Amino acid sequence: MSVPTTPNGTPTKITQGAQTRGGIGESTLRPDGTLKVTGEFAYSSDLWHEDMLWGQILRSTVAHAEIVSIDTSEALALPGVYAVLTYDDLPTEVKHYGLEIQDTPVLAHGKVRHHGEPVAIVAADHPETARRAAAKIKVDYRELPVITDEASATAPDAILVHENRDDHHIGHVPHPNIVHRQPIVRGDVAAARARADVVVTGEYYFGMQDQAFLGPESGLAVPEEDGGVHLYIATQWLHSDLRQIAPVLGLPEDKVRMTLAGVGGAFGGREDLSMQIHACLLALRTGKPVKIVYNRFESFFGHVHRHPARLYYEHGATRDGKLTHVKCRIVLDGGAYASASPAVVGNASSLGVGPYRVDDVEVEAIALYTNNPPCGAMRGFGAVQACFAYEAQMDKVAKELGLDPVEFRQRNAMEQGTLMPTGQPVDSPAPVAELLRRVKAMPMPPERQWESSEGADVRQLPGGLSNTTHGEGVVRGVGYAVGIKNVGFSEGFDDYSTAKVRMEVVGGEPVATVHTAMAEVGQGGVTVHAQIARTELGVAQVTIHPANTEVGSAGSTSASRQTYVTGGAVKNSCELVREKVLELGRRRFGAAHPAWATAELLLEGGKVVTDGGEVLADLVDVLGDDAVEVEAEWRHRPTEPFDLRTGQGNGHVQYSFAAHRAVVEVDTELGLVKVVELACAQDVGKALNPLSVVGQIQGGTTQGLGVAVMEEIVVDPKTAKVRNPSFTDYLIPTILDTPTIPVDVLELADDHAPYGLRGIGEAPTLSSTPAVLAAIRDATGRELNRTPVRPEHLTGTA
Template sequence: MSLTPAELTSSVSGGIGSSPQRPDGTLKVRGEYAYASDLWHEDMIWGATLRSPHPHARIVSIDLTEALKVPGVYAVLTHQDVPGQNLYGLEHKDQPVLAVDVVRYQGEPVALVGADHPETALRAMKRIKVEYEVLTPVVDMETAIDDTPLHSGGNLVRHVPIRRGDPEVPADVVVTGRYEVGMQDQAFLGPESGLAVPAEDGGVDLYVATQWLHVDQKQVASALGMPLEKVRLTLSGVGGAFGGREDLSMQVHACLLALHTGKPTKMVYNREESFYGHVHRHPAVLYYEHGADRAGKLVYVKAKIYLDGGAYASSTPAVVANAATLGIGPYEVDNLSIDAWGVYTNNPPCGAMRGFGAVQAGFAYESQMDKLAEALGMDPVDVRIVNAMTEGSVMPTGQVVDSAAPVAQLLKLVKDKPLPPPSDRDLRNLPGGVSNTTHGEGVVRGVGYAVGIKNICFSEGYDDYSTARVRLQVINGEPAALAHTAACEVGQGLVTIMQQIVRTELGVERVTILPMDTSIGNGGSTSASRQTYVTGGAVRAACLAVKDKLARLAAGRMGLDLVELLGDEVIDETVEWRHRATEPLDPVTGQGNAHVQYGFAAHRAVVDVDVELGLVKVVELDCAQDVGKALNPQAVLGQIQGGSAQGLGLAVMEEIQTAGGKVRNPSFTDYLIPTVLDMPPMSIDVLELADPNAPYGVRGVGEPPTISSTPAIVAAIRNATGLALTRVPVRPEHITGT
């Protein structure tokens, strides 16, 4: 069959709009997929990390003598052994690779051990003697700014004010509220792990589970005092991320041990160490005041938002900006005053987690909308629809929403779904399940609604781009394509999407995705729901460049099929692709076109609550979401289900509990996450209202459902109990009052 380049896009199956089998799917289901914790190298040693037991203390002395005596120990390192800069950080270099004179959170790395066996490393680690002078920790986010400075610049990481109109205008109805969001963990499947291999050129090759290869490379190279080209990173199998792998964990530590000993060094955290070894969702305290007229139309909104960043900055500046700029939700309000602060404390460091900033604000503003509906005697969905933004609406920052914003439509879709039948009193379907805690007495059903908004891609003028290489050639008589990026596959299915794009654009069935590494240009972080948009855009652009060369090759040679046309030719194109530009926020007014794109999702939750025991069963959790274009419909549903599950966890069970800065529950025995038994049936409506500014019209999918699922579930519990419930997660004692 002969094809012109223009006909390639429809010539093969498995392109965009279909749901082909994931190339990693079978291996993962069968337990045969190689994750970073499965890495192995001949003659490798194992690394272990000594961590501070105190949230805040001065290091008086460190004695390594007994640790070095343990047979099988190759090295014991402290900050004195860091050859480069002993500071790193995503946005601000404020975190030491190894503590120098002070520790600022429980679990901060103090020393490293390299040994011939992981148990040997742990035994030696326990023999390191550290004398501490314990200091009073700063733990209250609302007073931290005026408390003991934990860093030279004080305890304020960032303040974002948003001002528009006159927030002092009078309103017929005013509702106020104080809300709290607990500290949530990403709870990914695979713990932090990687393997560092010293190289012949004096550099190091690091194989690691991460979300952002090039930012890791930059920070590791700085700490090692090496040029970038001598620090090479390759992505290993990643068992989930959700933001928890954006910051460094064991990357520098493994490289230090490998270069110091000359031996490949593997590090794998156990689950408890993982709780200390990565950032978490920012806990928050939020104060809101909404004013409306008697028809329910919002007149003004005022908000003060406090976010606890913990000991180091991480992503706190961006989280603060998201909480502020998205702080009123997907609603039109002409007059507003929002202030958001991110602060340092001696609590565990907090950073990126799915929907960051928008999740905390979403719980508060949606709780306020329910409170406003009650004060007005209106239906909670109707009051939202009265205020729903649309395409052309103006954000609090003054930015015009220039693509679909179907907020009212999403709300109507979930409201119009049929409600589930009453409980059949089967123990398996009641709060508490087969633990036989209740037989239906005291069980009340409630229904709740929520809608949320999330920015997609990086914001505020960040140079957000991705690099992709696409190669087309004939292999064994068959046309084949190769795609290479540094964009991290963390379980979300990016490898499948890239194959689909190449098949669609080049009409080639056989598409190979090369391992992600730093031998190609930056792919950006797998976060902000950006990879399908940005790396997908880069792969598409590289394919178009290949097609352009193919068209020139085909000129005057019509009638040849692709194999004949290519012959021994190899067409290889590398493209750096950017989305449209954004701009920084005005530091005084918070005005500016800060975001690339917005995503919207709405939920309806149906719950059964045993009001006597405080137990909750989520009976149904329905969702409607606009995805722009479903490149892979099955993957889209999976993202919506997964995001909703994490929102359910925050609503009723997930919280890292701290006391005086110390973590009380660093294990899955005490930190509860939803299982298949907790997830209810989900009816999902997927809208495809294309964004004209995005490749294929796509809209980021993974984060919006996390934002609206939590407040919808809490609204349903309120509906069942009549309680205010101003804090998540909702605990049994919040319902029973005991």
């Protein structure tokens, strides 16, 4: 079959050559970096195919309603329209999908459950024709009352969002509108409360955040001659998509071929399906390639968001600053469909106390079914919401005790050997106190920067270029926070990855090819995999094969797991290739030198050398015309589900830790905030690519800043409709909002992980938000128990 290209014919294969020869521990440049910054990179929305049709989705205009009728006749009559499909046109009995719970209909049937739910799909010969056709579909709705919060979801007479639930969570939840419930119970909270000298309570609200990735959802489905389909798609997990897509199409998995197209960011928003099944259905129905590209407005409805949450906390402590107990209840709004809500509940509950030693704990976390937008994975999921609340509590307790907030945290900081509230020991370095010490010791930014000797610079003032303040009422505040995040999939999930590594001579030079199904979404796996191959195989030239389903699953690019798990798989396969290469050399040259049989042999610089540095042979001579190839799976150590009554269990693989110090300046009269600096200290175990590590930490920090002071999807509580589905009204930090982000990287190896590394991408997203809030509280003296902070919360007009 023909392979799609970009309109200018840009190839999709990425080759790393002699210009990036670095191994593990070196800062190597991304092979796609120049293409991305110059605008030449081929994203999935750039794909093109001869005789291609365009797909369009009709979405519900109401959040909860019965579908009385759908009339597609006018759409079908429009010239240029090739197909219009509704639920009744789906080809098999399998009409639902989902990450864990298959509760999401491919197209709405019987009723719609949230604003923007897909109702019908159209294929036409031009994108504008497809849009016009979708607009001509007539849907008659009979609106129903909306479920929008815990009170309306769990009332005795509550309407059920899903009337016929039969998933495996239904047996342990107190109401069918609760997706999942996880308690964590250890010790005796009542007795501990009696011992406490100070008890502090708080109620917190965390807003719904959008992933706001660079490229909206898009992909291209191409029908195959054997009756199958080839989908070129921007996703986070090719094999998970495949598992959900094939049954709906009525095809075996080997007839649904998938290739990763260029991904413009993800942050969890591409874990769930969006347009994948729709494009494939239209391609198979019309017999033509079908491309679907969301616009930004549609993207807000086309993927899940971060769960908004209400959190209720109680902390107790003794006069000498030791925590006695923590009790909390975390209510997450999962929206209309389950998505990753069960896993988010598991994270929120098991990490809900934070990186502290506490013997007596009672935690309850639940996720609701409502008619609000579906929520699922987003960077740091579950742990982000909890960290916002428990760090606010730590500041409140410290204030009650008259202690410095950093010192109070350090007195209670967990360390290696500490038992988690789940009973699981932390069996790798946990430098919580040290991270706090480091971040506090960083130099402070200068005061009143706008009064520099070079003259006034309004960009340094709250309000920035809007020039709304001149500094008269500006007050500085400083705040601290630290967080804990799990790495990898937890609770007994079979979390593995596969890597195929091939070594051969090409053009007179030994070359390694690494082939995985890892979704490169910007995290830098394409760089790390080449670094691992160079380190383990001693070659300069490494080719990264395009990711597709022709190789085994690499799991999801989420949970900070790819460098750990797929990196571990690449390392494992490289080691197996190395052994095969050395055995090949022993057979060819072993008689010529006794070191082939007795010495520890290494591959370095394209040669076989002894551990003493003696060169035995060139790899070119060892390989000759042969190619050595290995495809192997790799698993980290197993985990287990949390007990559904007590929450006890070794549920997590690894933990990562980050601490932040925020420095803000606030115009207390106008309610304007300028975040001057967000300093971070993080333990990364081993920095495989230091440049990428710092970039990940700064990126996560900036997303935490966004939800602290500006980002929130606003949903009308009466209608459950989204009120701000655009970047005009949903604000994200720009370069003018982003502060200085100095980073102190600590490397304390985890002996259980490849190279001692620790997943890094999510932890800085946790602690940056509460650090900013703590700094604003320090500047204003206000309690500030919600995100994001708005001007009216600072001026008393809310």
